[in-house]
Amino acid sequence: MSNEWNDDNRRREHGRPTEGAGPGTQPHRSTVVTTDRGRIRGEDEGPVRSFRGIPYAASPVGDLRFAPPRPHPYWAGIRDTVRSGPSVPQGPARLERLVGPRTPDWSEANCLTLNVWAPRTSGAPRPVLVWFHGGGFTSGCGGWDWYDGARLALLGDIVVVTANYRLGPLGFLYRPEMGADNLGLRDQGAVLRWVHDNIAAFGGDPRTITVGGQSAGAWTALLLAVDPETGPLIRRVLVQSAPLGLPEQTRDAARAAAVHYLALLGLIPGDDPAGGLRALPVEHLLRTYAGLGRDMAATASVAPPMYPVLGGFGVRRGLRxxxxxxxxxxxxVLIGTTREEAAAFFGLNPAVREAGRVDVLRMMRDEGGRVYERYATRRPEATPGQVFTEVMSDRIFHAGTHDVARARAWQGHPAYLYRFDRPIAAPELGLGAPHCAELPYLFGTFDAFAESLMLRGVDRAAATELFATFGGALAAFVATGSPNGPGLPTWSPHSPKSAETMFFR
Structure with missing residues (x-):
């Protein structure tokens, strides 16, 4: 992290306005908006106004580390919000080889921020998309250029909001006696409340909020939608590649992971660990969490050591x-997956790529081999590792997604179901359309994925066309509750009589 970040954070955390803080801090064209904490200055980016790095909660430092989010202090003057805030503390992403590397930009101070993009034209209040990033509850940042919402906001004439939330041990350590109880979910709830209370100032309609996300962010979007506390704030749900085959972590498992983690840190579980956890350098917490992940790793699992706990805050009952x-x-509800979801996790793993039939049966826990044979018969050309990957795609992603669509249909409230089939631009890897493949086509941020295997050598005209149909359909859903509209393919909802699915290729 640069000193520039730290100096800027210190100014902001002490409530002093950054107006006039130095050369280059003021945008050429700007817009001032009043929020419930104070005034902010955003930037006009052509037809879209952006506001980046808006604090929605106080910095989770000192006594607020491992504590529920608290309101941010009021500030005087005008606060510049023309640059995204830092990421929350985190280690390297598990899928970095696929999606591309990120330069570490995290800071515990001033990390609970969100970003808003809104079309500049005035008119009736616009529907709002609050979108949460994925990353296996361990990595990611709503402020990364991957998720720049300007193009999507303009495409759908909507307001787009992305946000950070605490990850890894800082977000999902389960020690409720010290306040550590699904803190990452609590952060997301605070984001929703901030949007509900403030989005009208940006031209958004607080009565028409869609909560959405990808992967871990999609899983939590559904949790927020079914929870009695946050559900009433939400009108629509957009669910991309949610690992619904992953059950919520039980309290017993979460307590065991916490005890193991404390032991690795050298803290005694029987004592009150709050003081020790809050005194340790955050870098030490992250390194130790990586060690916990290695201790708990299993080849056939995508579960991190810590993630939302059943019976904890916001997870009163099982999601499905x-x-x-x-x-x-x-x-x-609009929900979908990519075609080869699990290839992102297992397709580049030598232990899976080189596995034989016996190895795969063991990883699948398929003692009779019946499941393996059913899949292998459908794909006689597939290697055992590819069969395993297809099975895991269905178990972790596809089956749960179809369960949600079917349940909605039988209840008389059909969902829109999609599958993203466009393969990534690295055919030699044999990954097809893996987890995360659709992200550039939702936000239209192709340049941001320049170092990613997913877009290497991609035809830009074809990519832009798919952004118009895929991103356009999802934006239309945010705006109207239907992904249909002018210039978009006709998309029928999933029903009990016809398992309608829209395929994007």
Whole structure:
């Protein structure tokens, strides 16, 4: 991290306005908006106004580390919000080889921020998309250029919001006696409340909020939508590649992971660990969490050591059980996956690529081999590792997604179901359309993925055309509750009689 970040954070954390803080801090063209914490200055980017790095909660440092989010202090003057805030503390991304590397930019101070993009033209209040990034509850940042919302906001004439939330041990260590209870989810709830209270000042309609996300962010978007506390703030749900085959972590498993983590840190679980956890350097917490991940790693699992806990804050009941019982009945739902989801996790793993049939049966826990044979018969040309990857794609992603769509259909509230089939631009890897493949085509941020295997050598005209249809359809859903509209393919909802799916190729 640069000193520039730290100096800027210190100015902001002490409540002093950054107006006039130095050369280059003021944008050429700007817009001032009043929020419930103070005035902010954004930037006009052609037809879209952007506001980056808006704090929605106080910095989770000192006594606020491992504590629920608190309101940010008021500030005087005008606060510049023309640059995204730092990422929350995190280690390297598990899928970095696929999606591309990121230069570490995290800071514990001033990390709980969000970003807003809104079309400049005035008119009726616009529908709002609040979108949460993925990263396996361990990595990611709403302020990265991958998720720049300007093009999507303009494409759909909507307001787009992205946000950070605490990850890894800082977000999902389970020690409720010290306040550490699904803190990453609590952060997301604070984002929703901030949007509800403030988005009208940006031209957004707080009555028409879609909560969405990809991967871990999609999983939590559904959790927020079914929860009695945050659900009433949400009108629609956009679910991209949610690992719905991953059950919520039980309290017993979460406590065991916490005890193991404390032991690795040299803290005694029987004592109150809060003081020790808050005193340790955050770098030490991250290194130790990486060690915990290695201790708990399993070849056939995508689960991180810590993630949302069943019975903790915001997870009163199992997600799929809640959906089956009608918890989404009053909301519009659009949900989907990529075709080869699990290839992102297993397709580059030598232990999987080189596995034989016996190895795969063991990893699948398929003692009779019946599941393996069913899949292998469908794809006689596939290697055992490819069969394993297809099975895991269905188990972790596809099956749960179809369960949600079917449950909605039988309840008389059909969902829109899609599958993203456009393969990544690295055919020699044999990954097809893996997890994350659709992200550039939602936000139209092709240049931001320049170092990614997914877009290497991609035809820009074809990519732009798919952005117009895929991003356009999802933006239309945010705006109207239907992904249909002028220039878009006709998309029928999933129904009990016809398992309608829109394929994007």
């Amino acid at each position: 059980e809640s959906v089956r019982e009608g918890a989404l009945a009053d909301k519009d």
